[in-house]
Amino acid sequence: MKNILLIFLFIIVSVSCANNKRFSLQKGDLLFQANVVSEKVRAIQGAGEGYHGLRFSHVGILDINDKDTLVIEATTGGVRCVKLEKFFEDAEHIKGKPFVYVGRLKPEYSEIIPYSIERAKEKIGLPYDSVFLPNNNAYYCTELVYDSYLDKENKPIFESKPMSFKDKNTGKFYDTWIKFYSKIGIPIPEGVQGTNPNDISNSKAIKIVYSY
Numbered sequence: 209m210k211n212i213l214l215i216f217l218f219i220i221v222s223v224s225c226a227n228n229k230r231f232s233l234q235k236g237d238l239l240f241q242a243n244v245v246s247e248k249v250r251a252i253q254g255a256g257e258g259y260h261g262l263r264f265s266h267v268g269i270l271d272i273n274d275k276d277t278l279v280i281e282a283t284t285g286g287v288r289c290v291k292l293e294k295f296f297e298d299a300e301h302i303k304g305k306p307f308v309y310v311g312r313l314k315p316e317y318s319e320i321i322p323y324s325i326e327r328a329k330e331k332i333g334l335p336y337d338s339v340f341l342p343n344n345n346a347y348y349c350t351e352l353v354y355d356s357y358l359d360k361e362n363k364p365i366f367e368s369k370p371m372s373f374k375d376k377n378t379g380k381f382y383d384t385w386i387k388f389y390s391k392i393g394i395p396i397p398e399g400v401q402g403t404n405p406n407d408i409s410n411s412k413a414i415k416i417v418y419s420y
Contacts, residue, residue, distance in 0.1 A: 231310075231418045233292075236321035237270040238311040238353065239279060240409050240416075241299045258406035259309065259416045267311075267349050267405045268295055269328050269356065280328045282347040284338070287331045296420070311414040313357075317365055320358065328356040339394065340371065340402055350403035357413075365413045371402040 240258065242265055258264045268281035271289070279295040281288060299306040313321060337346035347355070350366075357365050373385040373396050381396060389396045409416065 233270055233272070233277065233310065234312060235270060235272045236313055236318075236325060237417075238313075238408065238414060239268045239270055239295060240264045240309040240311060240405055241266040241268070241295070242307040258409035259311075262309070262406075262409070264309070264405035264409055266299075267353055267408060269325065269353060271325050271329070280325075280332065280352070282331075282336055282349045282352040284336050286336050287328075287334045287347050287352060289329070289332055306420050308420045309409070309416055310418040310420075311409060311411075312417045313365075313414055314412075317357075317359070317413060320360070320365070324357045327358070328352060331356070339389075339392065339397070340400070341397055342401065350405055350408050353408060354403045366403065366408055366411050368401045368403050369407060370399045371397065371404070373398055 242263065266281070266283075268279040270292075271278045271280055277292040278289050279292055281290065281295070296306040296308060299308050301307065331347060331352060335346040337344060337348040337351055340348055340351075342351070354364050354366050354368060359365050374381050381398075385396055408414075
């Protein structure tokens with residue numbers, strides 16, 4: 209009887225410890241976010257389906273130091289570094305919780321994380337790539353990720369694909385892109401190689417490990 213009681217208590221303690229175990233972010237994690245819906249956000253989300261059919265509109269790179277947990281990201285204001293709380297605040301909230309998913313590099317890429325973080329930091333202060341074109345010394349969110357996460361041979365670990373600015377259901381360009389590119393006087397870069405948050409979230413180089 210005594211042995212049975214001890215086993216029962218052990219099970220209760222074990223379950224309690226498991227429930228109290230909190231998820232821990234790691235340096236180099238990718239934080240996928242859905243933003244408050246606007247026409248442009250809707251167009252970005254429409255570029256494809258992300259992890260488990262979700263539609264993301266933004267991604268940032270997690271950096272952890274002795275003082276803070278930070279996110280390096282490329283937003284309309286340029287490449288910047290913000291506190292994690294600010295990143296959560298900017299996300300769309302559902303039932304009071306931020307719509308943020310955590311992608312973690314698979315073990316075979318763990319050695320490149322410190323170098324990837326440093327590459328991202330070097331780009332802080334550069335302008336936002338509002339036209340979504342490569343090699344113009346400006347960055348949109350997944351372009352920052354793509355150019356920062358390189359393997360030992362300095363090749364991107366994430367894939368780029370021909371970009372589409374069309375609604376997949378209608379096959380027509382989103383009105384927001386027609387108006388935007390018409391205003392700045394350049395053609396819509398349909399088919400130009402690039403990246404988006406949904407494709408990155410589906411990459412074989414990472415695993416989605418948590419959602420807030």
